[in-house]
Amino acid sequence: MTDDISYARVKFDAESARTYSQRKNGKHRQEMAMIEDAMRHVQGVTRMLDAPCGVGRAAIWLAQQGINVTGVDLGDAALHLAATLASAAGVQVAFERQDIFDLPYSDKAFDATLCFRLLHHFESPALRSRLINELCRVSGKYVLISRISPVSVTSLRRRLRFLMSGKAIKQYPVSARELHAELARNGFEPVAQTGRFALFHSLQLQVYRKK
Numbered sequence: 001m002t003d004d005i006s007y008a009r010v011k012f013d014a015e016s017a018r019t020y021s022q023r024k025n026g027k028h029r030q031e032m033a034m035i036e037d038a039m040r041h042v043q044g045v046t047r048m049l050d051a052p053c054g055v056g057r058a059a060i061w062l063a064q065q066g067i068n069v070t071g072v073d074l075g076d077a078a079l080h081l082a083a084t085l086a087s088a089a090g091v092q093v094a095f096e097r098q099d100i101f102d103l104p105y106s107d108k109a110f111d112a113t114l115c116f117r118l119l120h121h122f123e124s125p126a127l128r129s130r131l132i133n134e135l136c137r138v139s140g141k142y143v144l145i146s147r148i149s150p151v152s153v154t155s156l157r158r159r160l161r162f163l164m165s166g167k168a169i170k171q172y173p174v175s176a177r178e179l180h181a182e183l184a185r186n187g188f189e190p191v192a193q194t195g196r197f198a199l200f201h202s203l204q205l206q207v208y209r210k211k
């Protein structure tokens, strides 16, 4: 395991950005429902950071709710497609090419930050801490962050497959307890967890509020 930042999952090329924008419809709808549900637990959010924004699906929906959104990603192709989709949807989103580990914004520049479907790509706890510290630094009120639950059937199946066949695990689960502790170190407390029944649906979205 390395504590160096991995950029293997960055969507630099147009093909992977396009494929991501055409995610299975059912899955896409469930994931957007999680974000909508999480947003019911926040108040007074007018400026929001979507990091990473990918092809902008959450950023566009948030902008449609009247929020002033900045979406950041390192993938040029993803950002390009995000801007095209936002314009087609008739909303304004500031899409910027930024590294989530080193954001150029001042402390508490945003009321809330959404970090959806990234944390589980990092195996190293030190790297996860670094990511969370940076998200908390720029968030004045809330952090919404997804994780893969270690006690889901999918996570247990992956672990078993790794033990039996050595097939590499590419998604690294994090318990709610570990995430709560990380956020607490940054002065945030848990407000809600959204997602379907965790035992069968590994992706969960946690909502934290600044204490």
Ligand SMILES: C[S@@+](CC[C@H](N)C(=O)[O-])C[C@H]1O[C@@H](n2cnc3c(N)ncnc32)[C@H](O)[C@@H]1O
Binding pocket: 006, 007, 009, 010, 011, 012, 051, 052, 053, 054, 055, 056, 057, 058, 072, 073, 074, 075, 078, 098, 099, 100, 101, 115, 116, 117, 118
């Ligand atoms: C699984 S996608 C999720 C995108 C978006 N949150 C969504 O759910 O549609 C992960 C994204 O993280 C971006 N990414 C990976 N490492 C990054 C980094 N260090 N800084 C900014 N973006 C990064 C990738 O380019 C990719 O678009």
